[in-house]
Amino acid sequence: MKKMTISLAGSTLATLFLLSAAATSAHAATVGNTTSDAKISFRAKLTPSAPVSPADGKTQITPTTPGMTNAPTVASTDGLTLDYVPALNFGTHYVDAVNAHTWNAWAADDGSGKAIPQFMQVTDNRGTPTGPLGWSVALTQTAQFQGGTAGALTNAVLTFNADGTNNVVSASANKATSAGNTAVHALTPGTAVNIFQADAGTGTGTNLLNFGEKLGASLIDDPEALDSVNNTVKKVDPNITLSVPAGSAKAANYTTTLNWNLYNAPGNT
Template identity: 70%
Template sequence: MKKTIISLSGIAVISTALLATNLLEVRAATVGNTSSGANVAFQPKKTPTNPVSPGDGKTPITPTTPGVPNTSTPVASDDGLTLDYVPTLNFGTHYVDASSPHTWSAWAANDGSGKAIPQFMQVTDNRGTATGPTGWSVSLTQTAQFKGTKAGDLTNAVLTFNTDKTNNVVSTSTSKASSTVNTATNPLTPGTAVNIFQADAGTGTGTNLLSFGAADGSSLVTDPESLDASTNTTGKVDPNITLSVPAGSAKVDTYTTTLNWNLYSAPGNA
């Protein structure tokens, strides 16, 4: 008789549990639904990006060129395209040589901590165009021949930018500038623009640097003749930017010229 009672009690307990489950399912039935939204907006960054190291494309630096003040100012568009930095050049002080031509290298830049780095330029594209990157370009013009304060022109002197390197475009972006314009030797003709740096359509977003020479600085050299003959200045020079002066052209004077860097919102506008 005890076995029968236990068996019936077990059935009663199971039935109660099933009933409770059915009641819970009825209570969880959907009554209705509604929806809400989430929003985020972006706008172009209109201020220039501070210069970063050519070595890694991300470490902030304060570049200078020994012996000369940095006279350039950044260029910024209203839609987020900026020319952040261009080099100021110093070719040193040398003795007059009326019988032989000479080619001197530009002094290397300084990263602000005392480390020599290659001369470079920097462009940032934060336009965020809905249809994708449209590209950009930078042209360089030597406005006139090097001119002395008393002696007139440095006749037939040639300023050359050599960008014939495979590792001279630096960017942390996945769509860095990749134009073949960058693999060229560019002797400047005063008054004539050359396309010095370019991002084709679909490339060039974020911050991109064009290093004149190997970006890691391995192409910099110690060349006392290119520094300062009168004071035995020591330091590094960048052999990828040179000034060639014919025999007899230089007189005792200081010669200067102006370099104009123009930023365009599309490739190939030099």
């Protein structure tokens, strides 16, 4: 009799468990609902970006040209900036009344004493809702090289991309693209050339126009001993040249000004 009582109790417990499980599996009716918002905001960065290495387009450096002062940066009111342009030093050479010469610009110093190709840098952080608008930089040699009382360095020609090694470097997935970025530019004083451009739909983030091979393989040793002590990186960049006719140079210091104009759309010269 005792054994039967235990068996009935077990059966009753099992039945209660099944009823409880059935009750909890029934679907609840919706009472109502509400919504909440999530938010994030972005704005254009208006200040110029720090120069970055032509080797990878992202490592910050402090470039200079030996013996020269860096140019001021340029910034728009909506996030387009001209971060860096090269100052050029072609060194000191003996006067030659008989032979023409082509001199290479000194390489840049990356801030650690390492020679790197000369370069320029543009950053587009405008974040235009309709997509990248593109941009351009026009370069003008304002006048012929002048040597004070020695006058002009007559018929001298300053050339960019003379060795055909121009290349665009960027860590951005939307690198600046334009056919003119690899063109050879022999400057005519007073005439603008489109030196660097991002066609519409390209050129967001930071982009460099590297005046030389990406890792500096195109740089060569400075062959001029006359002022080699001043060329602290001991390298020259054959991408940027100054051709001087025979008899044009006098014993003087010659200078000119390069004007770099940043535009908020492609194709402005």
